[in-house]
Amino acid sequence: MTTTTFxxxxxxxxxxxxxxxxxxxxQSARVxxxxxxxxxxxxxxxxxTDRRSVRNFAGTSQVMADIVTDLDLPTIAAGLLGDxxxxxxxxxxxxxxxxxxxxxxxxxxxxLVKFVFYDRALTxxxxxxxxxxxxxxxxxxxxxxxxxxxxxxVALPTAVGDIIGFTPTAxxxxxxxxxxxxxxxxxxxxxRDPIGHGELAQLLLADHTIV
Amino acid sequence: MIADHTDALTHFGFTVxxxxxxxxxxxxxxxxTRMRDETAAPLRDDDRLTKFHxxxxxxxxxxxxxxxxxxxxLVHTGATTLVASDINLLRGPSFWHSDGFYDTGPFLRAVVYxxxxxxxxxxxxxxxCSHRRDLGWTADDVEQLLRHEDxxxxxxxxxxxxxxxxxxxxVVVFNTNILHSSWGGQDRRxxxxxxxxxxxxxxxxxxxxxxxxxxxxxxxxxxx
Numbered sequence: 001m002t003t004t005t006f007x008x009x010x011x012x013x014x015x016x017x018x019x020x021x022x023x024x025x026x027q028s029a030r031v032x033x034x035x036x037x038x039x040x041x042x043x044x045x046x047x048x049t050d051r052r053s054v055r056n057f058a059g060t061s062q063v064m065a066d067i068v069t070d071l072d073l074p075t076i077a078a079g080l081l082g083d084x085x086x087x088x089x090x091x092x093x094x095x096x097x098x099x100x101x102x103x104x105x106x107x108x109x110x111x112l113v114k115f116v117f118y119d120r121a122l123t124x125x126x127x128x129x130x131x132x133x134x135x136x137x138x139x140x141x142x143x144x145x146x147x148x149x150x151x152x153x154v155a156l157p158t159a160v161g162d163i164i165g166f167t168p169t170a171x172x173x174x175x176x177x178x179x180x181x182x183x184x185x186x187x188x189x190x191x192r193d194p195i196g197h198g199e200l201a202q203l204l205l206a207d208h209t210i211v
Numbered sequence: 212m213i214a215d216h217t218d219a220l221t222h223f224g225f226t227v228x229x230x231x232x233x234x235x236x237x238x239x240x241x242x243x244t245r246m247r248d249e250t251a252a253p254l255r256d257d258d259r260l261t262k263f264h265x266x267x268x269x270x271x272x273x274x275x276x277x278x279x280x281x282x283x284x285l286v287h288t289g290a291t292t293l294v295a296s297d298i299n300l301l302r303g304p305s306f307w308h309s310d311g312f313y314d315t316g317p318f319l320r321a322v323v324y325x326x327x328x329x330x331x332x333x334x335x336x337x338x339x340c341s342h343r344r345d346l347g348w349t350a351d352d353v354e355q356l357l358r359h360e361d362x363x364x365x366x367x368x369x370x371x372x373x374x375x376x377x378x379x380x381x382v383v384v385f386n387t388n389i390l391h392s393s394w395g396g397q398d399r400r401x402x403x404x405x406x407x408x409x410x411x412x413x414x415x416x417x418x419x420x421x422x423x424x425x426x427x428x429x430x431x432x433x434x435x
Contacts, residue, residue: 003364006362006363006364006365009355009362009363010363010364010365013352013355013356013362013363014363014371131371132339132340133338133339133371133372134338134339134340134341134346134347134348134352135340135346135347136347137346137347137348138345138346138347141340141346141347143222143223144215144218144219144222152223152225152337152339152373153339153373154371154372154373
């Protein structure tokens, strides 16, 4: 078994996998500096004081494009999804505080992987992503309203340079009220049927900047 | 309160009744001491000591009826019949397993531990929601998880799971379908009771019989 195979099975089984140290410190510093530059211009900036986002940062930043090429992110996405992958969207966001438990989407026919990385090391208590493992396979399932500590999820502490790849249908959240910057890039497996094509179109046409 | 615990059992497969057995804890310790006194064989390093039929061994084990909230919780879930009880001296890890999988039920296990337990000292770990097929855990998924080192390259303690930290006197209640394990622990004391609903259909009767048999003859049940 290779790391690639392990990652693909983890992704399928638990709904996420972690790529430790995928980015160098220099790459991370460069891309977050570029994010700051874009944010200062205000171009494409959306949001509130709790979360401000630059929509489609991943599709417009040359620094991010270089990183995508260096890492060969589409190939990693294809490895996780088990099929050819296409870029869907990618935002750069500044978070203040919790995100509550949520799923980004409940679509079933289009398979997605969302890569996220942060500008700083995060722990469970300072805003690290938490995921309910396996919850991606039943996106329609509902759970009782839960406080941060009461939902039996797994916290994913990360260091600078780590990338988490998760399926946005998984139930996830972040808690700890810490300031953090996040860059997210989402890929979709090329749909195999009309329902999948319809769902992908729905995703592409929507504004995914949560405000 | 009880509704929250019932919800947690239904959706996640487990819940913890904090301090529910505090008043009965001394009694439980006395029963375990008696068990040790009457068991000649010492524990080996990789061994565990189990006393089956614990309620029959010592009537004081019926004190579960007085645990705060447990009887009400059992009524809410329908698992009101005591079908097994045991006392364990556990040592070392308990690998990932399920105590069998049943679509009927719920089959529940209520457990009191004698020590404060966390991820480093042998606390029970569960894969939330793995007790229900309709929450996405297929037989193939379970089989892959059980072979975690080969399939996902993770050791048992690295498998993504929820660690149920608990104190002496807490009562952990879990659906025995759920994937569970324990890592990092040394000696720990455990008192446990298994409950099942009254079977009404042929399938429920068959599952109840299989469940009862598995408690005693199936090597996959590890009393963690």
